[in-house]
Amino acid sequence: xxxxxxxxxxxxxxxxxxxxxxxxxxxxxxxxxxxxxxxxxxxxxxxxxxxxxxxxxxxxxxxxxxxxxxxxxxxxxxxxxxxxxxxxxxxxxxxxxxxxxxxxxxxxxxxxxxxxxxxxxxxxxxxxxx
Amino acid sequence: xxxxxxxxxxxxxxxxxxxxxxxxxxxxxxxxxxxxxxxxxxxxxxxxxxxxxxxxxxxxxxxxxxxxxxxxxxxxxxxxxxxxxxxxxxxxxxxxxxxxxxxxxxxxxxxxxxxxxxxxxxxxxxxxxxxxxxxxxxxxxxxxxxxxxxxxxxxxxxxxxxxxxxxxxxxxxxxxxxxxxxxxxxxxxxxxxxxxxxxxxxxxxxxxxxxxxxxxxxxxxxxxxxxxxxxxxxxxxxxxxxxxxxxxxxxxxxxxxxxxxxxxxxxxxxxxxxxxxxxxxxxxxxxxxxxxxxxxxxxxxxxxxxxxxxxxxxxxxxxxxxxxxxxxxxxxxxxxxxxxxxxxxxxxxxxxxxxxxxxxxxxxxxxxxxxxxxxxxxxxxxxxxxxxxxxxxxxxxxxxxxxxxxxxxx
Numbered sequence: 001x002x003x004x005x006x007x008x009x010x011x012x013x014x015x016x017x018x019x020x021x022x023x024x025x026x027x028x029x030x031x032x033x034x035x036x037x038x039x040x041x042x043x044x045x046x047x048x049x050x051x052x053x054x055x056x057x058x059x060x061x062x063x064x065x066x067x068x069x070x071x072x073x074x075x076x077x078x079x080x081x082x083x084x085x086x087x088x089x090x091x092x093x094x095x096x097x098x099x100x101x102x103x104x105x106x107x108x109x110x111x112x113x114x115x116x117x118x119x120x121x122x123x124x125x126x127x128x129x130x
Numbered sequence: 131x132x133x134x135x136x137x138x139x140x141x142x143x144x145x146x147x148x149x150x151x152x153x154x155x156x157x158x159x160x161x162x163x164x165x166x167x168x169x170x171x172x173x174x175x176x177x178x179x180x181x182x183x184x185x186x187x188x189x190x191x192x193x194x195x196x197x198x199x200x201x202x203x204x205x206x207x208x209x210x211x212x213x214x215x216x217x218x219x220x221x222x223x224x225x226x227x228x229x230x231x232x233x234x235x236x237x238x239x240x241x242x243x244x245x246x247x248x249x250x251x252x253x254x255x256x257x258x259x260x261x262x263x264x265x266x267x268x269x270x271x272x273x274x275x276x277x278x279x280x281x282x283x284x285x286x287x288x289x290x291x292x293x294x295x296x297x298x299x300x301x302x303x304x305x306x307x308x309x310x311x312x313x314x315x316x317x318x319x320x321x322x323x324x325x326x327x328x329x330x331x332x333x334x335x336x337x338x339x340x341x342x343x344x345x346x347x348x349x350x351x352x353x354x355x356x357x358x359x360x361x362x363x364x365x366x367x368x369x370x371x372x373x374x375x376x377x378x379x380x381x382x383x384x385x386x387x388x389x390x391x392x393x394x395x396x397x398x399x400x401x402x403x404x405x406x407x408x409x410x411x412x413x414x415x416x417x418x419x420x421x422x423x424x425x426x427x428x429x430x431x432x433x434x435x436x437x438x439x440x441x442x443x444x445x446x447x448x449x450x451x452x453x454x455x456x457x458x459x460x461x462x463x464x465x466x467x468x469x470x471x472x473x474x475x476x477x478x479x480x481x482x483x484x485x486x487x488x489x490x491x492x493x494x495x496x497x498x499x500x501x502x503x504x505x506x507x508x509x510x511x512x513x514x515x516x517x518x519x520x521x522x523x524x525x526x527x528x529x530x531x532x533x534x535x536x537x538x539x540x
Contacts, residue, residue: 003486007479007537016474038478038494039508062508064476065538109478 006100007065014069019076022058029124033116035108040067042116044075048124052083064109066102071113073097078117083129086121089114138430138438144518146171146426157488160523165309165337165467165514166492167359170423174362177422178415189414190388190405204414207421208404214424215354216345217371224370224377224407225417229336230259232355232370233303235383235407236332237263240301242381246272249298251329253278253286254504255308255315258497260334264303278304280504284311284460291320299329306338310496310512311460312443312467314338321351330376336360337465339369340516341439343432352376362427363420366413377403384409435517439466442515446524453531455540459510466515469496472531475538477509483537484511487530 024030027045034041040063047056057078061071074094078086094114095102102110144150147169152159161169181203187196189204208220217223226232241250250264254277268275276299279290286304295302302324307314317333324331331351335344339356346354353376357368372380382389382400386409391399400406427435443466450456455473472480477493484491492512495502502508513527534540 003483003533003537006482012538039499039502040476041508064478066479106478106482 002101006102008100011065011069011098011100014072015065018059018061018068018072020057020059020072023060024056024058027056027058028128029120031116031120031123033112033119035063035067035112037108038064040064040109040112042067042071042112044071044116044120046078046120046124048083048128052124052129054078054081054083054086061113063112066098066106066109067112070094070098070110071116074113074117083121083124086117089117137434137441138517140438140518140520143430144520146173147518148172148175150518154488154490155486158526160487160489160519160526162513162515162519162523162527163490163492164340164516164519165360165496165512167365168340168362168516169518170362170364171426173426174364174419174423178364178419181415181418186415188411200414203418203421204412207417207424210421210424211369214344214428215339215371216347218346218374221374221403222346222371222377224372224404225412226355226368226370226407227366227413228359228368229334229355229357230368232368233259233332233334234263235370236303236353236355237267238383239380240330240332241267241271241273244271244273244300247274247298248300249274249276249296251276251278251294251299251302251324253304253315254280254501255284255286255311255313256303256305256498256501257309257334257336258499260303260305260332261500264301273300274298280313280501284308284505285313286315286320291323295320295323295327295329297327299324299327301330301332303332303334305334305336307335307341307465307467308460308498308501309337309467310498310501310510311469312337312464312514313460314463314465317351318349321349325350337467340427341466342436346371358416358420358423361420361423363423364416367416367420369420370407374403377407382406382409386410388412430517438517439515442466442519442521442524443468445521446513446515446527449524449528450531453528453535455535456531459505459507467512468514469510469512471507471510472534472538472540474540475534477511479538480511480531480534483534484527484530487526487533489527489530491527 024045028048043060045058061068185199187200189201212220281287321331332353335356340361354371359365389409459469481493
């Protein structure tokens, strides 16, 4: 694997300056996910309106470059998306957004963001949207 | 012993390990993940192949030539292990799957006679395998689990040892060398304190048995466990050493074939030591392979291996401590393990970039999540050395760290 390809400029930029960093006090859903294998963590705060559309996103990621960049890039795509759109998202979407070769052992790092988002949507569907 | 670079003939030793010829991403393999598992010499690989090609049969029960050969080789391996750690006899040696199984055996069997409120003492440094079994059994049986704390150097705090081990303590279980940090624990002192308080002493020697001469008579612990695959042997075979009178009075952990004396509809009597603890067909080829690994280690010499590993670790510590923006965890005096982080770079990324230079290290919490919490890091990168590693390889490793810094702009 070409290591410079994996750690290309935009990945490192997202890692060092994650977009939408912070928290939302009155978030519709706040979810924390952890990858026990490597200790990567992600907090995701979503404000979701009555039409089940995401209007605001904040994240607080802790982890490796791949997991942080993945969360940062995903957060940029979420505003204006409906929860139904989130439910349709797949791992291929995330890998395409990342745009770098991901080896099988690093897949968990890359997909922590998607797991967090999917579980946030699940929590929203089960406990919030009534 | 001569304190020079030529303690071991490493060039010759390297020829015995076929995997060291491998190229990783077109670069020579530098294998620094020995605390996870060691590589295997040809003699061990051949012994396993030879067993299956020439002597494969079940042990102890088969009255035919192959059965006898298999049994003899299996039991000879047990004797070699007894000799390797200076145990009284091969009756003190029980084959398990690994250290984890040996520790589970002890946790189940030793707590069966304990009462609510009895105390077990472990330490903050322990691997999950010497942590979770005690924690879970303490929960089930209402026992108190206490922890010897670490000091700023990530060594066991002397006062905390004395404070935690009391007359209420029934079992003390600590590691000999920390797998996450490399700290060498004062196990003989702790054993003495445990015994003064009437407690049993268990030592997890997984990271010590591969690297130093061991003498059970001198250490005097009641139990000592280690695993074969970290000391040139195959996976799937570990060792539980125990004092005979204690083992004799313990309840078996696994029930089944081989471990019985007589089975009737009304009840069962158990086999004598050590077979009482070895239910079912054991990992015969692996146990034989471990015996051959021990032959190899003894031929090279455990004293020499210890000196070599120590010097190489000192060399690596000196080089790595000179690299800016690298934090090293733990004391200066340590086993052949260096746990570190590069500022602003997650250990996984360090490991990934090192791999691109052919250097294999470990990154993560090293199965020591409580310890990582105490130190205040999510993960560390860990380089660990063995008899076939060289100073030249350390230099490649240091250069690869520079690459990590370059890629991340540290």
